[in-house]
Amino acid sequence: xxxxxxxxxxxxxxxxxxxxxxxxxxxxxxxxxxxxxxxxxxxxxxxxxxxxxxxxxxxxxxxxxxxxxxxxxxxxxxxxxxxxxxxxxxxxxxxxxxxxxxxxxxxxxxxxxxxxxxxxxxxxxxxxxxxxxxxxxxxxxxxxxxxxxxxxxxxxxxxxxxxxxxxxxxxxxxxxxxxxxxxxxxxxxxxxxxxxxxxxxxxxxxxxxxxxxxxxxxxxxxxxxxxxxxxxxxxxxxxxxxxxxxxxxxxxxxxxxxxxxxxxxxxxxxx
Numbered sequence: 001x002x003x004x005x006x007x008x009x010x011x012x013x014x015x016x017x018x019x020x021x022x023x024x025x026x027x028x029x030x031x032x033x034x035x036x037x038x039x040x041x042x043x044x045x046x047x048x049x050x051x052x053x054x055x056x057x058x059x060x061x062x063x064x065x066x067x068x069x070x071x072x073x074x075x076x077x078x079x080x081x082x083x084x085x086x087x088x089x090x091x092x093x094x095x096x097x098x099x100x101x102x103x104x105x106x107x108x109x110x111x112x113x114x115x116x117x118x119x120x121x122x123x124x125x126x127x128x129x130x131x132x133x134x135x136x137x138x139x140x141x142x143x144x145x146x147x148x149x150x151x152x153x154x155x156x157x158x159x160x161x162x163x164x165x166x167x168x169x170x171x172x173x174x175x176x177x178x179x180x181x182x183x184x185x186x187x188x189x190x191x192x193x194x195x196x197x198x199x200x201x202x203x204x205x206x207x208x209x210x211x212x213x214x215x216x217x218x219x220x221x222x223x224x225x226x227x228x229x230x231x232x233x234x235x236x237x238x239x240x241x242x243x244x245x246x247x248x249x250x251x252x253x254x255x256x257x258x259x260x261x262x263x264x265x266x267x268x269x270x271x
Contacts, residue, residue, distance in 0.1 A: 003034045007068075008075040010185045016078045017086040026083040028126060032113040033072045040068075040104045048183045052214035055221055060102040062230060063214040065110070065140050066094075067184045069130035072112035073144070074185075077128075082114075084126075084148045087188070088200070091209045092125070093145040095231040099271065100139055102132065109133040123150035166245025166256055168219070172207055174241040180211040207238035212264050216253050219246055225270040232266035 045064065046056055054061045077086045102108070109132070116127040125147050132140035177191035189196035190206055197205045213232050217224070236257065238244065244263065245256035255264040 002031060003036060004072070004075075005035075007035065007071040010071055010074055010187065013071075013074045013078045014086075014187060017074075026081060028083065028114050028117050029076065029079060029081050030113075031076075032111055033076055034112075035072065035110045038068060038108045038110055040064075040106075040108070042104060044183065045104060051179045051183050052211060053218040054214070055218075058104040060104065061214065061221075062096055062098045062140075062217060062224070062228075063210060065102065065108070065132045066096070066130065066142055066144075066210055068108065068132070069110050069112050069142070070185055072110060073128050073130065076112060076114060084124075084146075088148075090147045090149070091144060091234060092147045093143075093231070093233050094210065094213060095143045095145075095229065097141040097229045097271070098139070099141075099227050101226055102134070102139060106134050109136070120147060123148050163254055163256060163260055163262060164247045164249075165260070166247050168246045170215070170244045170246060172238060172240055172242040172244055174205070176207050176211065176240050177205045180208050184208065184210065186210075202237065202239070204239040207240055207242070209234040209264070212238060212255055213266065216246065216248075216255055216264065216266060220248060220250075220253070220268075223250060224268065227271040229269045229271065230266060231269070232264055234264055235262045238263050 040060065045060070048064060048067065049056055049061065052061065052063070074086065076082065111131045111133070113129050114126055115129060118125055125145055128144040128146060130142040130144070131138050181187045181191055186208055190200050190202055191208055192205055194204050217230065243258050245258065247254045247256065251268055253266050254262055256262060
């Protein structure tokens with residue numbers, strides 16, 4: 001279990017990812033990366049809350065530990081023995097379990113590993129597991145599912161489903177990806193600018209999936225249980241700038257295009 005004394009620097013890791021576009025094959029690595037005694041930076045938390053529309057409190061949004069573990073995830077996915085390139089691997093789902101609220105004053109131990117490689121009709125999937133512990137107790141757990149498309153496959157199709165009409169509407173400006181990249185460290189070029197998104201098949205920059213999840217949960221702030229699981233599936237990408245529709249019944253929620261197609265669907269389950 002390698003223990004890192006500081007968060008990995010993401011800029012060199014992204015450069016490394018660009019040089020590893022053709023790697024393939026092999027098994028998922030079994031090692032676990034860990035950071036111990038991580039203290040939340042108040043100014044960073046405040047900026048994250050502003051970008052994602054959370055209130056300014058000393059309680060961590062349920063999605064915030066994801067950005068703390070993200071550098072560990074990128075390090076693992078850019079290691080030489082990781083079987084898939086980071087660039088082009090698609091984040092298709094995220095499930096977070098919060099066993100109790102986390103607070104800014106608490107020191108966190110962060111752990112990341114990968115597991116559950118399996119076949120998918122469009123290629124292969126795997127799960128990136130991230131955990132936050134306080135006093136050796138797991139208080140937060142996240143499973144991010146990634147899809148690596150195989151040869152001769154198209155983008156995942158959308159199954160037809162009956163979706164409700166939005167109860168509110170939001171606007172995501174063109175710089176949303178750049179703002180979230182600054183607070184999350186996720187500077188994948190598809191999120192930054194149309195010129196850097198086009199080589200990857202997108203006519204415009206697209207919003208981060210975890211920003212869309214955070215933005216939806218910010219709309220539910222004050223109504224969330226203390227202990228709960230929130231499971232989302234990322235569907236159509238959000239091309240920036242975007243008009244977004246949001247609907248929730250308190251348990252299920254959807255982020256929709258102006259034509260009623262789903263960007264994201266999620267469900268909240270109290271523990």
